[in-house]
Amino acid sequence: MNSPLSGKTAIVTGASSGIGRATALALSETGAAVVLFARRRAKLDELATHIASRGGKAMAVAGDAGVSADIDAMLEHVLDWKEGGGKYDIVVANAGRGLAGSLTAGDESQWQEVLQTNILGVAHLLRRSGAYFAQRKSGDLVVLGSVVGRNVSPFSALYGASKFAVGALTESIRREVCPHGVRVSLVMPGIVLSEFQAVAGLNEENFFKNIASFGQLLEPKDIASGIQWLLTLPAHVNVNEIMIRPTGQPFP
Numbered sequence: 001m002n003s004p005l006s007g008k009t010a011i012v013t014g015a016s017s018g019i020g021r022a023t024a025l026a027l028s029e030t031g032a033a034v035v036l037f038a039r040r041r042a043k044l045d046e047l048a049t050h051i052a053s054r055g056g057k058a059m060a061v062a063g064d065a066g067v068s069a070d071i072d073a074m075l076e077h078v079l080d081w082k083e084g085g086g087k088y089d090i091v092v093a094n095a096g097r098g099l100a101g102s103l104t105a106g107d108e109s110q111w112q113e114v115l116q117t118n119i120l121g122v123a124h125l126l127r128r129s130g131a132y133f134a135q136r137k138s139g140d141l142v143v144l145g146s147v148v149g150r151n152v153s154p155f156s157a158l159y160g161a162s163k164f165a166v167g168a169l170t171e172s173i174r175r176e177v178c179p180h181g182v183r184v185s186l187v188m189p190g191i192v193l194s195e196f197q198a199v200a201g202l203n204e205e206n207f208f209k210n211i212a213s214f215g216q217l218l219e220p221k222d223i224a225s226g227i228q229w230l231l232t233l234p235a236h237v238n239v240n241e242i243m244i245r246p247t248g249q250p251f252p
């Protein structure tokens with residue numbers, strides 16, 4: 001087995017589905033002990049059992065990525081987790097949700113949850129783990145942005161704005177902690193088929209018919225492979241940003 005991450009402990013938020021689940025599996029297969037964080041405990045437990053059946057180490061911690069106290073409790077659990085060495089080396093800030101719709105047509109009642117999860121929760125996790133890594137003089141922060149966090153899409157206005165903020169937070173923490181030997185990477189996926197579309201309210205009418213010409217879309221493991229790659233580069237090499245689209249996706 002190829003185990004370049006052996007001895008490292010990786011926290012993956014949003015590990016119950018999609019990109020987070022695939023990333024936790026990929027990092028486990030590369031030797032890392034993985035901490036699985038999301039709200040749906042049953043799905044995390046199922047994944048932890050699956051990883052253990054393949055000889056890996058995993059711990060499931062249920063909580064809300066938009067609630068600072070839940071993040072703090074999870075980080076405390078990690079420091080108490082003996083199998084993980086009582087420390088962590090990698091944080092993948094992946095938990096997040098989309099929201100279909102323009103500013104005038106989108107559902108305003110969901111704005112608060114999008115901003116809480118995608119911006120404030122990520123900011124708190126980066127604040128806590130960034131300070132921890134800076135003090136340890138090593139660590140990896142990987143943050144999930146989006147192509148709509150770099151290119152304005154009027155069709156997912158609030159969500160896109162949240163991902164612009166995520167990009168700014170990521171570059172901000174990078175400048176703060178890179179002098180302490182901490183790597184920071186912003187991963188910006190294009191369209192990935194996952195639970196994301198249903199949660200965001202993207203359907204045939206408002207989404208899929210418009211992208212019918214894009215060809216084969218991405219699977220979560222396509223993004224996980226990119227994350228696995230950048231985390232296994234030599235410690236002095238930091239891929240600061242990576243955009244991964246389906247080959248046939250011209251925009252956004």
Ligand SMILES: NC(=O)c1ccc[n+]([C@@H]2O[C@H](COP(=O)([O-])OP(=O)(O)OC[C@H]3O[C@@H](n4cnc5c(N)ncnc54)[C@H](OP(=O)(O)O)[C@@H]3O)[C@@H](O)[C@H]2O)c1
Nearest residue numbers: 014016017018019038039040064065095096192194195196
């Ligand atoms: N799919 C795409 O096309 C795409 C494109 C660009 C960027 N992204 C970004 O990639 C990330 C992962 O998306 P995905 O495609 O894998 O979506 P997904 O399949 O819907 O998975 C989202 C994950 O985030 C977790 N999550 C959501 N809200 C949470 C909360 N408040 N607290 C804790 N966990 C929460 C979900 O777990 P629970 O429901 O169990 O809590 C789930 O594990 C997101 O940040 C998304 O914005 C996705």
